[in-house]
Amino acid sequence: MITLTIDEKKIEAPPGTHVLQVALANGIEIPHLCYHPELSVSGGCRLCIVEVEGYPEPVPSCGLACTDGLVITTHGERLHELRKNVLDLLISDHPLDCLICEKAGDCLLQQYAYEYGIKETTYTPTISSTLYQDDNPFFIRDHQYCILCGLCVRICDEIVGVHAIDFAKRGFESNIATPYDGPMIESTCVFCGNCVQVCPTAALMPVSRKNKGREWELDRKTTICGYCGVGCQLEYALKEGEIVYAQASPDGPVNGELLCTKGRYGWDFAHSPERLTRPLIRRDLAYELGLSSEAWEQPDTSPLAVKQPKIEDDFIAVDWETALDLVASRLAATVSEHGPDSVMGLSSARCTNEENYLFQKFIRVGIGTNNVDHCARL
Ligand code: SF4
Ligand code: SF4
Ligand code: SF4
Ligand code: FES
Numbered sequence: 001m002i003t004l005t006i007d008e009k010k011i012e013a014p015p016g017t018h019v020l021q022v023a024l025a026n027g028i029e030i031p032h033l034c035y036h037p038e039l040s041v042s043g044g045c046r047l048c049i050v051e052v053e054g055y056p057e058p059v060p061s062c063g064l065a066c067t068d069g070l071v072i073t074t075h076g077e078r079l080h081e082l083r084k085n086v087l088d089l090l091i092s093d094h095p096l097d098c099l100i101c102e103k104a105g106d107c108l109l110q111q112y113a114y115e116y117g118i119k120e121t122t123y124t125p126t127i128s129s130t131l132y133q134d135d136n137p138f139f140i141r142d143h144q145y146c147i148l149c150g151l152c153v154r155i156c157d158e159i160v161g162v163h164a165i166d167f168a169k170r171g172f173e174s175n176i177a178t179p180y181d182g183p184m185i186e187s188t189c190v191f192c193g194n195c196v197q198v199c200p201t202a203a204l205m206p207v208s209r210k211n212k213g214r215e216w217e218l219d220r221k222t223t224i225c226g227y228c229g230v231g232c233q234l235e236y237a238l239k240e241g242e243i244v245y246a247q248a249s250p251d252g253p254v255n256g257e258l259l260c261t262k263g264r265y266g267w268d269f270a271h272s273p274e275r276l277t278r279p280l281i282r283r284d285l286a287y288e289l290g291l292s293s294e295a296w297e298q299p300d301t302s303p304l305a306v307k308q309p310k311i312e313d314d315f316i317a318v319d320w321e322t323a324l325d326l327v328a329s330r331l332a333a334t335v336s337e338h339g340p341d342s343v344m345g346l347s348s349a350r351c352t353n354e355e356n357y358l359f360q361k362f363i364r365v366g367i368g369t370n371n372v373d374h375c376a377r378l
Pocket of ligand 2: 155156160162163164165188189190191192193194195196
């Protein structure tokens with residue numbers, strides 16, 4: 001272990017770690033905009049500068065390797081003024097839209113501007129990129145809010161492994177772009193939205209979040225994604241009980257801050273009017289069982305040919321007892337006529353572990369077949 005001193009506190013750190021990483025792990029807050037613990041260091045924003053004993057000038061702590069005996073000061077008048085100037089430069093190229101910005105209350109730039117008392121820029125304000133790209137169903141890219149921290153580029157390249165976006169152009173004209181600045185939908189992007197989650201400003205925002213309420217109006221619910229067996233932990237942001245957007249909850253033990261497209265964007269079924277909330281019986285069976293007085297024949301078309309079947313045309317709602325009795329009698333008849341292996345059970349990731357356990361037990365022991373599977377394996 002290496003021993004260094006940060007703000008007069010002796011700290012032990014493993015070799016190969018950086019000062020910002022060690023400071024944050026020890027509860028010492030140093031402002032930073034382009035650093036993420038899971039990504040390579042870029043050292044671009046210069047906000048994390050610290051003073052090092054023996055060094056003539058402050059240096060970025062995110063890229064400063066810990067060495068034995070290093071003495072670091074993280075706050076002071078000089079550092080305060082330098083960081084203030086960095087923020088001043090950043091907002092000289094940033095609309096001061098916090099009053100109407102969807103990200104207000106959840107924006108690191110806004111938070112640091114507040115902490116360092118920056119109300120407006122002392123430079124001549126110029127918005128370098130006014131490009132607004134609403135070219136896919138999942139997220140909007142509004143480049144005027146981009147501070148070019150590069151977190152989106154690095155997460156896409158280093159963790160997602162897609163490298164769909166990168167820095168384009170030079171100097172004041174720089175922006176984050178797909179190859180040839182084409183629409184996102186035509187790039188290699190897989191729409192996992194991990195870039196959206198790490199973006200510190202409103203440059204990348206979920207489409208579903210637009211005009212749905214400010215950050216402080218939203219409730220949070222942590223849950224487990226129901227789509228596959230990985231079991232990622234995610235957090236829904238809700239307004240009056242309706243999901244506004246989903247993101248990985250930062251302390252998820254399985255997935256950390258990462259999600260795939262399904263977990264992040266595939267939650268609209270929760271409020272779908274098409275969602276089944278009561279058991280349904282097909283109309284011909286309902287007539288056979290005396291639950292309906294109208295005779296009905298299933299239309300002679302392939303179910304695959306029906307693009308949007310209307311549930312109410314083909315089914316009637318019944319109570320659970322009737323539905324379960326019907327299923328039980330049909331299953332028993334099939335098993336007795338064709339044997340247990342004529343039956344197969346497919347369970348759902350939306351059930352709990354306990355329900356899935358009971359289901360496989362029912363199929364194996366109750367029905368007598370090993371024909372049982374789960375949608376997470378498909
Ligand atoms: S991105 Fe942040 S700093 Fe910029 S307008 Fe929105 S809330 Fe304000
Ligand atoms: S959504 Fe995923 S794949 Fe697409 S640019 Fe962002 S991180 Fe890369
Ligand atoms: S889009 Fe967001 S994450 Fe990407 S460089 Fe701009 S501010 Fe950073
Ligand atoms: S966080 Fe260190 S330079 Fe940006």
